[in-house]
Amino acid sequence: MKRKRIGKSYKVQGLNGFETVISVLGEDEKHIDIRMTSMTAWGKNESTEELSKDLFESCIRTGYLQEISEELLTIQ
Numbered sequence: 001m002k003r004k005r006i007g008k009s010y011k012v013q014g015l016n017g018f019e020t021v022i023s024v025l026g027e028d029e030k031h032i033d034i035r036m037t038s039m040t041a042w043g044k045n046e047s048t049e050e051l052s053k054d055l056f057e058s059c060i061r062t063g064y065l066q067e068i069s070e071e072l073l074t075i076q
Contacts, residue, residue, distance in 0.1 A: 010065040017041060022065060032056045 007024035014020060018040050025033040031050050038045045059065040 009068050010060070011068050013064050013066065021068070027053065029053070 007026075009021055009023045012020035012022060018038060020036060020038040023035045023037070025035055025048065027033065030053055032053055033048065033050055034056075035046065035048050056065075060067075
């Protein structure tokens with residue numbers, strides 16, 4: 001299923017067999033609101049979270065989060 005893109009989306013570099021995508025929903029000067037969608041062998045899990053902007057930017061700098069294009073944004 002194709003998800004409508006609200007903001008930038010990122011793939012989480014994690015364990016094999018666990019696909020997790022983070023979509024940015026909004027932000028202010030200190031926080032970023034995200035939707036985290038994970039797909040595993042046991043099903044799909046979706047949650048919304050608030051992260052500190054410092055933590056989010058650190059995850060991008062270290063390569064833990066990698067921006068993905070809209071065409072690749074498909075979690076079934």
